[in-house]
Amino acid sequence: MSSSLPTRTAPPAGAGWFAHRSVAGLAADLRAGRLTACDLVAAALAEIERWDPVVNAFVTVDEAGARRAAEQADRELADGVDRGPLHGIPIAVKDLIDVRGLPTTAGSRHFAGAVAADDADCVRRLRAAGAIVLGKTATHEIALGPTGDRAAGGPTRNPHLPSHMAGGSSSGSAAAVAAGMVPLALGTDTGGSVRVPAALCGVVGLKPTHGALSLHGVLPLAPSLDTVGPLARTAADCRLLWTVLSGTRPVSGTTPLAWMAPEQIHPTLPEVTAVVRAGLGDLTEVTEVAEVTVPGVAELREAYPVLQGSEAFAVHAERFAAAPELFGEEVRERLRAGSEVRGWEYVRARELRDRVRADVLGLLRRHGFLALPTVPLPAPPVDARTSAVGDVRAALLSLASPWSVLGLPALSVPAGLAGELPVGLQLVGPPGSEHRLLAIAEQL
Amino acid sequence: MSSSLPTRTAPPAGAGWFAHRSVAGLAADLRAGRLTACDLVAAALAEIERWDPVVNAFVTVDEAGARRAAEQADRELADGVDRGPLHGIPIAVKDLIDVRGLPTTAGSRHFAGAVAADDADCVRRLRAAGAIVLGKTATHEIALGPTGDRAAGGPTRNPHLPSHMAGGSSSGSAAAVAAGMVPLALGTDTGGSVRVPAALCGVVGLKPTHGALSLHGVLPLAPSLDTVGPLARTAADCRLLWTVLSGTRPVSGTTPLAWMAPEQIHPTLPEVTAVVRAGLGDLTEVTEVAEVTVPGVAELREAYPVLQGSEAFAVHAERFAAAPELFGEEVRERLRAGSEVRGWEYVRARELRDRVRADVLGLLRRHGFLALPTVPLPAPPVDARTSAVGDVRAALLSLASPWSVLGLPALSVPAGLAGELPVGLQLVGPPGSEHRLLAIAEQL
Numbered sequence A, B: 001m002s003s004s005l006p007t008r009t010a011p012p013a014g015a016g017w018f019a020h021r022s023v024a025g026l027a028a029d030l031r032a033g034r035l036t037a038c039d040l041v042a043a044a045l046a047e048i049e050r051w052d053p054v055v056n057a058f059v060t061v062d063e064a065g066a067r068r069a070a071e072q073a074d075r076e077l078a079d080g081v082d083r084g085p086l087h088g089i090p091i092a093v094k095d096l097i098d099v100r101g102l103p104t105t106a107g108s109r110h111f112a113g114a115v116a117a118d119d120a121d122c123v124r125r126l127r128a129a130g131a132i133v134l135g136k137t138a139t140h141e142i143a144l145g146p147t148g149d150r151a152a153g154g155p156t157r158n159p160h161l162p163s164h165m166a167g168g169s170s171s172g173s174a175a176a177v178a179a180g181m182v183p184l185a186l187g188t189d190t191g192g193s194v195r196v197p198a199a200l201c202g203v204v205g206l207k208p209t210h211g212a213l214s215l216h217g218v219l220p221l222a223p224s225l226d227t228v229g230p231l232a233r234t235a236a237d238c239r240l241l242w243t244v245l246s247g248t249r250p251v252s253g254t255t256p257l258a259w260m261a262p263e264q265i266h267p268t269l270p271e272v273t274a275v276v277r278a279g280l281g282d283l284t285e286v287t288e289v290a291e292v293t294v295p296g297v298a299e300l301r302e303a304y305p306v307l308q309g310s311e312a313f314a315v316h317a318e319r320f321a322a323a324p325e326l327f328g329e330e331v332r333e334r335l336r337a338g339s340e341v342r343g344w345e346y347v348r349a350r351e352l353r354d355r356v357r358a359d360v361l362g363l364l365r366r367h368g369f370l371a372l373p374t375v376p377l378p379a380p381p382v383d384a385r386t387s388a389v390g391d392v393r394a395a396l397l398s399l400a401s402p403w404s405v406l407g408l409p410a411l412s413v414p415a416g417l418a419g420e421l422p423v424g425l426q427l428v429g430p431p432g433s434e435h436r437l438l439a440i441a442e443q444l
Helices: A023-032 A037-055 A063-078 A121-128 A171-178 A194-201 A235-246 A270-279 A297-322 A329-340 A343-367 A392-398 A401-405 A432-444 B023-031 B037-055 B061-078 B121-128 B171-178 B195-201 B235-246 B270-279 B298-321 B329-341 B343-368 B391-396 B402-407 B432-444
Strands: A058-061 A089-093 A132-137 A161-163 A185-187 A206-209 A229-234 A258-260 A286-288 A369-373 A410-418 A421-428 B060-062 B092-094 B132-138 B163-165 B184-189 B206-207 B227-234 B256-260 B286-290 B369-373 B408-420 B421-428
Touching: A023 A037, A023 A235, A023 A329, A037 A089, A037 A171, A058 A171, A063 A132, A063 B286, A089 A171, A121 A132, A121 A185, A121 A235, A121 B421, A132 A171, A161 A270, A171 A229, A171 A286, A171 B171, A185 A206, A185 B092, A194 A421, A206 B195, A229 B163, A235 A410, A258 B402, A270 A410, A270 B121, A286 A421, A286 B206, A286 B256, A286 B298, A286 B343, A297 A329, A297 A343, A297 A401, A297 B329, A329 B343, A343 A401, A343 B298, A343 B329, A343 B343, A369 A432, A369 B171, A410 B343, A410 B402, A421 A432, A421 B171, B023 B037, B023 B235, B023 B402, B037 B061, B060 B163, B060 B171, B061 B132, B061 B343, B121 B132, B121 B184, B121 B235, B132 B171, B132 B343, B163 B402, B171 B184, B171 B195, B171 B227, B184 B206, B195 B206, B195 B408, B195 B421, B206 B235, B206 B270, B206 B432, B235 B408, B235 B432, B270 B369, B270 B421, B298 B343, B298 B391, B343 B369, B343 B391, B343 B402, B408 B432
Parallel strands: A089 A132, A089 A185, A258 A286, A258 A369, B092 B132, B092 B184, B256 B286, B256 B369
Antiparallel strands: A058 A132, A185 A229, A206 A229, A206 A410, A369 A421, A410 A421, B060 B132, B184 B227, B206 B227, B206 B408, B369 B421, B408 B421
């Protein structure tokens, strides 16, 4: 199992039980009778009790449901029914994704008490594979923000340094995995909402190819960009979860990597670039494409708020008209700004997307997958809105959102620490290359 | 040839030479040596000289180019080179479509003198099939309007009654065929721009499935709606042109038809409905779907200006900013209104399109192709902006634009006269059913 343990980031000081164990190791222990699913649920509940008052990762903990599911998982294993590597493994689900019988609050007072009648498609897949839903994790309000510190339930804090943000919008999912409360979590990523908190909290987060997973049962943010994505402590754990979610098989073989200088897109702290560059050191095949400018990639960053703002307002227009005061101030202002985008600007953003996509696919064919930082700075303090590289929200999204606009899969993996805080390496590949991205990350 | 002659509308009084001859008949005459391509070009030039001062259908007549092409067509036939049924047949091309060496003015002072360096893809196909481009026909300015009376070159007039409009935006193409100046013409249709003038002038006009023909070399109006379409005197002539443009083969067999009451979409003059209904009389299989309301079809009418306005402004934003005064007042105001559409409204219009499309495709499967009027009133007077059924521009587009939003093929065929003016029957089918639409029309 050693190859699946993180080498470049330690878990947060005092991190919980799951921060020191691989999913494959837990699966082996379950089958050898060294542990039961009930033990895993009990460990998760204990770690939540210990950590969540600090981190605020969970919105709902379904203790009764998780214990029932664990008993069933244990019974099945005893009866010789083995649902595969996630059988009996606890998982947390972002509170934007429906879990039958639990509220989906989306971090917003607009959705308070909205109990889901059915599981989202992705949750159904997890249950069929024997995974145990432990509860619902905090999201930036309606998933509209990369900081994770604007939500009806208050900010989620970074397990490495609780004065700092966890990132968002899948703040609770990343923080819960980083703190070792659960081994796995589901998030959603529209412009960076899995990758940004994964990078800031020092865990692995995958944004799949747009359209690869069903979004049925997931509150939309911007449908032409939305994805559901897995978070885990290591690439190996993430691969197990992705395999179940996607119903696809891992691949082997090597893929050339090309380094993309992040300044092509956004100013980046030199220590972030240094950590990420060092994290790639073992990979002998990394070529430099610092001088290759991808025409239009920087423009994609401007296309993102146009696409996302228009689509998000289309989702929430009636709520905005009926009860704007139920949205928090910052999200309300972002929705309002989205409502002002013109149709012709949206049309041009879509045209730009189509044009740049062809260029980037060509670049990936010629040079290999792209490697760059996930985020140009480590986690800022909670509530910070300015930074050494400019506006915090714009900076957090800057290196992640272009690949969302293009619909490409992108993976964030821990690359090391800058001071006390984790830094993420982002890998970007062509459509459908999720398993190849995970295979690269496992080599690191 | 008698089956391809129009039975329900006479050509305009005194209509030109081509108003009394089928393309198949001309093709036979060419091969029998009874006529030459040079004769056809001479006839067309003579009819243009006689009719165009009244109708104003042509923007550019390429006399020298047409005569050269006719000489070559005659030489080829004499040498045994036969390019098929359009060999040696004159055709007019809407002045939104590039013809090498001729200006593409788009009816706008913004494009005055813009000589095309290459043929549009559709023109290339015509030339390869031996057709002879006679010149460029008038379009409503930048194709943004269904009346055909706002263009840098002045209004195009209806050959049946020159005080009345030809309809638009392919005004010159429809009027030139109706007046017998040419047997065939190319137009473009974004929300009715082939079908509306075809109906108002009493000719056949086909809007193909969106995406069926290349738009390379055609000035865009609204790319998600734009199509290039053929106009002809009869369905049989139109079938020959469509066969060449699309590279597809005619089909045989019958298709059930369902009558759709136009009031589901827009108020319609009773005499228009009566003429169209009577025109369907021979077809024994017409069922009534008057009571079937297609959920959302009326809403599509409202989605149309949202989609078209946003996309059109995205095409013309720089021209609008740099020299708004070069647009005519009415088109300038429509562009400005398009610039005001919000991105979220555009997003909702696209979502509506996807939703209604599924319902309408189901309806077409269950009930057969739809039959309804093309336009709810006969040609209004030039410059009229109000009518017995409301705003003229909205009325002209009302029954045509929903099928554009859905990307479906739709055909307008002459159904008879209301007073002195023609009335069009519109047939709508599923994607790719152009030849079946034409086969139905040939039975009428």
